[in-house]
Amino acid sequence: MYLIKTPRVIQKLFPTFHWRAEHATAQPTLYLTFDDGPIPQLTPWVLEQLAQYDAKATFFCVGNNVRRYSSVLQAVVDAGHTVGNHTMHHLDGWKTDNVPYFHDVRHCAKQLKTTLFRPPYGRLKPSQAQFLQRHYEIVMWDVLSGDFDPELTPDDCFDNVVNNARPGSIVVLHDSLKAEEKVRNVLPRLLAHYHKLGYVFDRLTPELLTQPAALSDVQLKTA
Numbered sequence: 535m536y537l538i539k540t541p542r543v544i545q546k547l548f549p550t551f552h553w554r555a556e557h558a559t560a561q562p563t564l565y566l567t568f569d570d571g572p573i574p575q576l577t578p579w580v581l582e583q584l585a586q587y588d589a590k591a592t593f594f595c596v597g598n599n600v601r602r603y604s605s606v607l608q609a610v611v612d613a614g615h616t617v618g619n620h621t622m623h624h625l626d627g628w629k630t631d632n633v634p635y636f637h638d639v640r641h642c643a644k645q646l647k648t649t650l651f652r653p654p655y656g657r658l659k660p661s662q663a664q665f666l667q668r669h670y671e672i673v674m675w676d677v678l679s680g681d682f683d684p685e686l687t688p689d690d691c692f693d694n695v696v697n698n699a700r701p702g703s704i705v706v707l708h709d710s711l712k713a714e715e716k717v718r719n720v721l722p723r724l725l726a727h728y729h730k731l732g733y734v735f736d737r738l739t740p741e742l743l744t745q746p747a748a749l750s751d752v753q754l755k756t757a
């Protein structure tokens with residue numbers, strides 16, 4: 535079970551996690567994030583799509599993929615996107631003891647210089663969160679496309695984003711084989727749709743995430 539839009543009550547329960555980027559920007563901004571890559575089958579195509587709109591994004595990488603496909607990772611970085619740690623082996627924090635979990639995060643950190651972290655499945659025990667927050671900005675999301683769900687069509691995924699995203703939203707997509715078919719359909723449509731609405735697409739950085747929240751009135755009106 536998962537929720538397309540992260541309810542405010544959950545966001546409030548974990549106020550130190552980043553659910554949305556609530557700082558003032560000149561134009562309404564979306565923060566697209568791609569989890570589980572990089573992979574040669576899809577990530578280069580994602581980069582091409584983003585480049586067509588001068589869009590920047592954030593890639594939460596699995597260390598094992600970074601190790602295998604270092605040139606794909608290099609292309610992501612060279613294109614000006616940011617990368618985040620998504621553990622070495624995509625571990626579920628709820629099912630993993632702290633010591634092996636932290637070891638896996640550190641293993642990924644050896645492949646990837648970043649202070650952004652997203653827990654696989656969005657799952658962390660409180661003790662894991664407490665420790666990781668000393669070293670990382672923990673980046674969650676407020677909108678899931680659902681591209682990983684075999685029950686959903688590409689249209690469902692497109693609608694999930696369009697019906698729920700607003701300025702500052704952090705949107706989850708995947709550069710994984712499981713999501714490939716949907717991402718190839720939905721990403722170009724999302725870029726075109728929000729571009730037409732006057733949005734820009736930016737990357738998440740630790741500096742941006744720790745700025746004080748202050749969405750302008752102009753942005754709220756366009757929401």
Ligand SMILES: [Zn+2]
Pocket residue numbers: 569570620624653654655
């Ligand atoms: Zn993941």
